[in-house]
Amino acid sequence: MKKPKKVVTWKSIPRFFANLIMILFSVSCVFPIIWLFGSSLKTESEFMQSSMALPAAFNLKNYISIFTETKMLLYMLNSFRNTVISVAIIVVVSFLAAYVLSRYRFRGRNAIYNYFMLGMLIPIHALLVPMYVQFKQAGLANHWYTLLFPYIAFGLPISIMLIESYVASIPKELEEAAAIDGCGFFKTIFKVVFPLTGPILATVAIIQFFAVWNEFSFALILVSKEILRTVPVGLTMFKGAYTVDYPRMMAGILFTMFPVMLLYFAFSKRIIESMVAGAVKG
């Protein structure tokens, strides 16, 4: 009010609507979470009366039930274990391969590089059946480490591509100096190059974190034991195993989303940059 009133011109109206559209869209992106949260505090009958009304009380009954009556916490631990181990192995294995592919021009180098890149074109659903059969026959299905195989293997192509191009942009001088100082091959790689590639390794880790945490298809077919189930598969079982108690299911969904949501909103800038770097170069 204190500021001089802006002149309303014919341009103000479309500008107002442009802002309004963006705000509505942004609200739609977070509103489902708010709705889930509100509904998760309701009792079943409360929800059935009105799914839009505010919850009558701050009732954590559904969350307690998630802890005590379902195996959600176990599914989260499974997902967490798969994610941490897969991401760590992807980072190390793809770093080693990408470093060599970037620095040395040996016979077969291009063939190997393209061989890895081919992986990005292969739709994973074309491999579900043969992989299921192959893993069953080899006795690799239904173990705690089963899912690490597909997660690591399908994470390699994009990671190798990103790290390879990053290593190419680092000057060679440091490695040469290290070699002259008598550093061996592996000592040079781990002591000199590895720390220098920190930013791109972080990018790779972020991309793969979300990919593995959210992965559904392999988790659905390669492990059938309940104690090995991951969060996405566990959520789908919710619908079948228990009668659909909507508020409780919403509590389950929100509960499993919470860690990732926190991570995203804390590091959104870095995460967006990483994912887009992966997408555009891929």
Place this chain on the structure above:
Amino acid sequence: MKKSKKQYAMKSDIKWGIIICLLPALLIYTYVVVVPIFKAFYLSLYNWSGGAKMSFVGLKNYSILLKDTAFWDSFANNIWITILCVIGQIGIAFIFSALLSARFMKLKSIHRVVAYFPSTISAVVVGFVWMFIFNYDYGLINSLLRAVGLDKLASAWLDNPATIILIVSIPLIWQYIGYYMVIIMAAMTSIDTSIYEVAEIDGASGIQRALKITLPLIKSSLLVATMLCIAGNMKIFDHIYVMTNGGPGTSSMVMALDVYKTTFIKNRFGYASAMSIAILILSLLLVGGVRLLVMRPWKKEEN
């Protein structure tokens, strides 16, 4: 003499280093990604229900597949969803990005962070959330319609075979608008702002600037986004599995779900393997074809 000996030693050192570095990646990648492709082809030549009995049928599974209207219907659904998503995701993302590049827009960085958020959520969660939203009795859409007195418009959104493809595309579009927005905005920031200043002086309107300057200048990024969008939609599975499981009937069946059901519900492993090979070929043709179309004109420009 001494020097050459040392060089020789280093070379063999490096040779082994290269082998040791490449081996883990090559082994696991070959075993998990490449071997199954051959395995799929091998299995596709058999009639097999998963048990001990396997009978060789040659290419019969493929000749059945060519006439399997259910499979081609699901392929068509993949294509329809892809078309809707290319228009919806990239089209809307372009409009939003153009809006956000305007000076009069508020809260730009918040929009960017919030819009990107859905693409970090798992497809299973997105499927469930939208299933709740579309629910006939308690869903958000019907509740809203009833609240404003439009009870007649409230319908069982996920049960109408005529519109189901459109309905299941909405969550997909919604989830990834932010993703393409960020890609397009990144491309837009690389455009020299002086071009816009000149255009503004010449009296070009915002819409004219977006269509005549921005659009042509970010063409290559838009094509990359289109490619990503096509590749992504050839493999949709999770959303559909959760929301409709291919239904009602088979009206929202997609290729990946068809293979899954043929394998794990009908136990037709041989036939499902032939379907897998078909998916592989169709995706490679489509993604590879678009990629070729995209790369050619792009390379010419660079030269």
